Amino acid sequence: MKAIQLEKPKSFRLIDKPEPARPGPGEALVRIHRIGICGTDYGGYLGKMPFFSYPRIPGHELGIEVLAVGEGVHNVRPGDRCAVEPYINCQKCYSCRRGHTNCCENHQTLGVMCDGGMCERMTLPARKLHLSRKLTFEQLALVETLAIGCHAISRGDSQPGEHVLVIGAGPIGLSVLEFARLSGARTIVMDMNDQRLAFVREKMGVTDTIFTKGDGEELKRLGELTNGQLADVVVDATGSNKSMSHALDYCAFAGRLVYVGITPEPVSFPPAPVLHRRELTLLASRNALATDFDRIIELIEDGRIDTRRWITHHADFEAMIGEFPNWLEPQTGVIKAVVSVGAG
Numbered sequence: 001m002k003a004i005q006l007e008k009p010k011s012f013r014l015i016d017k018p019e020p021a022r023p024g025p026g027e028a029l030v031r032i033h034r035i036g037i038c039g040t041d042y043g044g045y046l047g048k049m050p051f052f053s054y055p056r057i058p059g060h061e062l063g064i065e066v067l068a069v070g071e072g073v074h075n076v077r078p079g080d081r082c083a084v085e086p087y088i089n090c091q092k093c094y095s096c097r098r099g100h101t102n103c104c105e106n107h108q109t110l111g112v113m114c115d116g117g118m119c120e121r122m123t124l125p126a127r128k129l130h131l132s133r134k135l136t137f138e139q140l141a142l143v144e145t146l147a148i149g150c151h152a153i154s155r156g157d158s159q160p161g162e163h164v165l166v167i168g169a170g171p172i173g174l175s176v177l178e179f180a181r182l183s184g185a186r187t188i189v190m191d192m193n194d195q196r197l198a199f200v201r202e203k204m205g206v207t208d209t210i211f212t213k214g215d216g217e218e219l220k221r222l223g224e225l226t227n228g229q230l231a232d233v234v235v236d237a238t239g240s241n242k243s244m245s246h247a248l249d250y251c252a253f254a255g256r257l258v259y260v261g262i263t264p265e266p267v268s269f270p271p272a273p274v275l276h277r278r279e280l281t282l283l284a285s286r287n288a289l290a291t292d293f294d295r296i297i298e299l300i301e302d303g304r305i306d307t308r309r310w311i312t313h314h315a316d317f318e319a320m321i322g323e324f325p326n327w328l329e330p331q332t333g334v335i336k337a338v339v340s341v342g343a344g
Contacts (some may be wrong), residue, residue, distance in 0.1 A: 003119035009047030023070035033137035036061030059118035060086035063137030083143035086110035102287035147288035149175025160184030165231035169196035173237035241265035313337040
């Protein structure tokens with residue numbers, strides 16, 4: 001079968017890969033229908049993703065169809081449509097035993113540390129498949145992106161009436177925005193790209209946005225929007241060490257800062273003037289939990305999250321190799337690109 005491999009930074013190639021084996025106990029053989037392109041994929045392509053290794057078949061935002069199941073599988077059956085929870089955990093380590101499967105000590109994300117779904121078929125642990133009777137393959141491919149934002153907001157524990165500042169209006173920032181609003185918080189989005197902020201206002205319905213040049217003027221604007229209190233919860237989704245180093249400045253006294261973006265560069269700040277004086281809580285957010293996936297599928301099915309505004313670009317499987325570099329250019333206005341594997 002065909003697969004697309006990132007053999008090294010900036011070098012995709014179409015390869016032939018052996019067909020997967022029949023599913024063993026607890027496994028499912030699946031057909032890939034849709035693949036969402038994520039910031040992790042862009043980082044891997046550019047050689048800037050710290051957890052990425054090469055050569056690698058990418059792809060972890062997947063809408064799939066179950067083809068066959070192995071012994072002991074009862075949660076899905078052939079013909080089912082599912083989203084994939086791509087965080088392969090060992091189920092044995094201290095983190096897993098306490099329910100923190102998202103940060104398993106032996107964790108492997110599909111398409112990052114092990115080969116992913118940019119292929120026609122693959123075998124997966126059936127426990128990582130999340131069924132929907134209603135959603136399209138395209139909608140199912142967006143569940144993982146939304147799960148990142150869902151988990152980040154859970155980490156920040158935003159409450160009704162609080163101010164949440166989302167830094168970065170890319171796909172991860174937009175997923176954070178969705179769940180900040182659902183929490184009842186007053187949501188503000190900040191970015192250096194005015195085109196993305198326009199998308200937030202016009203398509204996502206969030207009126208409070210801050211365009212920043214990183215010159216400190218954004219702090220004044222944030223003060224105006226929060227009655228001088230600043231943000232109770234700040235979520236940095238930029239993946240920029242510069243932004244992450246300054247994100248504490250936007251936190252209210254006793255506020256919470258959540259790092260959901262990833263950078264390979266050092267993040268630094270003088271702790272006394274801001275972190276200690278304001279008694280801030282600093283949090284990391286990694287991946288998501290199985291319960292996040294189930295919640296998101298229900299929210300999309302109920303119409304409380306509209307995925308249609310997310311997808312701005314499409315490509316067929318083999319055409320993706322040529323299109324991918326264009327999606328990195330800001331002028332193309334990509335929010336989320338989705339790759340189709342065959343018909344359906």
